[in-house]
Every structure is written in C-alpha cells, then in structure tokens.
Amino acid sequence: MKTPLLAIAGLKKSFDLKSVLRGIDLVVESGERVALVGANGAGKTTLLRILACLTEPSSGSARIDGWDIVRDAQQVRRLVGFVAHQPYLYDELTALENLLFFGKMYAVKDARERTEDLLRRVGLEKRARERAGVLSRGQVQRLSLARALLHAPRLLLLDEPDTGLDEEGLRLIEDVLAEHSAQGGAVLFTTHQLDRAMKLGDSLLMLSRGRLVFQEKTAGLELERMRQEYQEVFR
Numbered sequence: 001m002k003t004p005l006l007a008i009a010g011l012k013k014s015f016d017l018k019s020v021l022r023g024i025d026l027v028v029e030s031g032e033r034v035a036l037v038g039a040n041g042a043g044k045t046t047l048l049r050i051l052a053c054l055t056e057p058s059s060g061s062a063r064i065d066g067w068d069i070v071r072d073a074q075q076v077r078r079l080v081g082f083v084a085h086q087p088y089l090y091d092e093l094t095a096l097e098n099l100l101f102f103g104k105m106y107a108v109k110d111a112r113e114r115t116e117d118l119l120r121r122v123g124l125e126k127r128a129r130e131r132a133g134v135l136s137r138g139q140v141q142r143l144s145l146a147r148a149l150l151h152a153p154r155l156l157l158l159d160e161p162d163t164g165l166d167e168e169g170l171r172l173i174e175d176v177l178a179e180h181s182a183q184g185g186a187v188l189f190t191t192h193q194l195d196r197a198m199k200l201g202d203s204l205l206m207l208s209r210g211r212l213v214f215q216e217k218t219a220g221l222e223l224e225r226m227r228q229e230y231q232e233v234f235r
Contacts, residue, residue, distance in 0.1 A: 035201030081148030091133030137164035
C-alpha cells in the first residue's frame with residue numbers, strides 16, 4: 001500500500017488548560033495541494049508549527065513520508081519547508097548570506113548555485129547583497145519562500161503565504177505551488193481568502209475551534225456556496 005506523504009491521526013494540542021487542536025485526522029497524498037481556512041484562533045498556525053517540528057502535539061500522531069514528527073523530528077525537518085508569519089531570517093545577513101547559511105545547515109549540494117537560482121526564481125537577484133533587515137515586507141516574504149524551497153522539501157507548509165505580496169508575488173506563489181505538486185510534493189497552506197483557497201487548492205478544509213468541520217475536493221465547488229458555508233461555520 002502506498003504511504004501518504006502526510007498522515008495525521010487524532011492530533012491534539014493544549015496550552016495550559018486551553019485546547020487548541022481537538023483531534024485532527026487528515027491524509028495528504030503526494031502532488032496534492034490542500035487549503036486550510038478558518039477564523040483567527042482556530043488552530044491553523046498551531047497545526048503547521050506542529051508539522052514543522054517547532055512544537056510537539058499533546059497527543060495523537062503525524063507522519064511525513066512515513067517519519068514520525070516527534071520521534072524522527074530531525075529527519076522530518078529535512079522533508080518540510082515552512083513559510084510562517086515569522087520569516088526565520090537573520091536581519092543582519094544579506095539575502096544571499098541567509099540562503100547560504102541555511103544551505104549549509106541543510107547540507108544542500110551545490111548550495112551557491114541553488115541559492116542564486118532561487119533568488120532569481122523569487123525575483124530577488126538584484127537584492128541579493130542587501131541585508132534582510134532593510135527589505136520590504138513583500139521582499140522578505142519572497143526570501144522566506146526561497147528559504148523554504150532551498151533543500152527541496154517534500155511538504156510545503158505555508159501560513160498565509162500571500163501576506164505583503166503584490167500581483168506579481170501572488171502569481172509567483174501560484175507558480176511555485178503548481179511546480180511543487182507537479183514534482184510530487186505536497187502543499188498545506190492557510191489563507192483567509194476563499195477564492196484563493198479554491199483556486200490554488202485541490203482540497204478545501206475548514207478548521208473551527210480546533211476541529212476540522214469541512215473537508216471536500218475543490219473541483220465542482222461553487223464559491224458562493226462556500227462563502228455561505230464559511231459564514232455559517234464562523235459566524
């Protein structure tokens with residue numbers, strides 16, 4: 001039987017006495033793009049942080065390409081690229097130096113060439129020698145995307161990846177998601193925009209108060225129906 005790229009079972013997370021995730025079950029196959037929508041505080045960012053091995057679940061399990069996110073965290077980190085609200089970049093380093101640093105950390109083969117290719121890919125080749133701390137919000141988001149792609153991850157985790165991006169940047173995100181899934185990778189991304197969720201995702205999930213309350217393939221879904229569903233769930 002083929003192993004799914006991401007398999008989550010009964011995943012729960014609590015902070016002190018507050019339950020943030022209340023039993024998440026989800027399977028994502030290779031090549032699949034999954035959009036996750038929900039109100040602020042629904043647990044979207046917490047779920048992505050758990051999958052990126054930045055925090056551990058309270059109970060339940062998750063496997064990425066067969067590796068357990070807790071027991072095999074070191075291997076899992078090499079399979080995951082994460083774009084978060086926090087860019088995870090060093091302000092005092094240039095765009096080029098940031099990527100070279102992470103390339104060394106991940107033991108990326110031909111890191112210099114890979115870094116320069118990615119800077120061109122995200123439209124930052126002319127900003128390569130500028131410090132990350134002086135880049136605009138949109139440029140930082142582009143650099144964060146390059147960092148996430150640097151080690152050729154199997155699973156991309158993108159937390160509102162379109163934040164701060166102009167129209168060209170939005171098209172870049174669309175192209176990257178399409179390329180990644182075409183190469184057999186999977187994507188789990190969050191957004192507040194239902195139209196983008198349905199455009200970019202093969203599946204649409206709604207997370208409310210730590211529970212998945214809606215899961216459907218986007219093919220054949222109508223935007224107006226989804227807006228009504230969203231309002232019903234999150235009113």
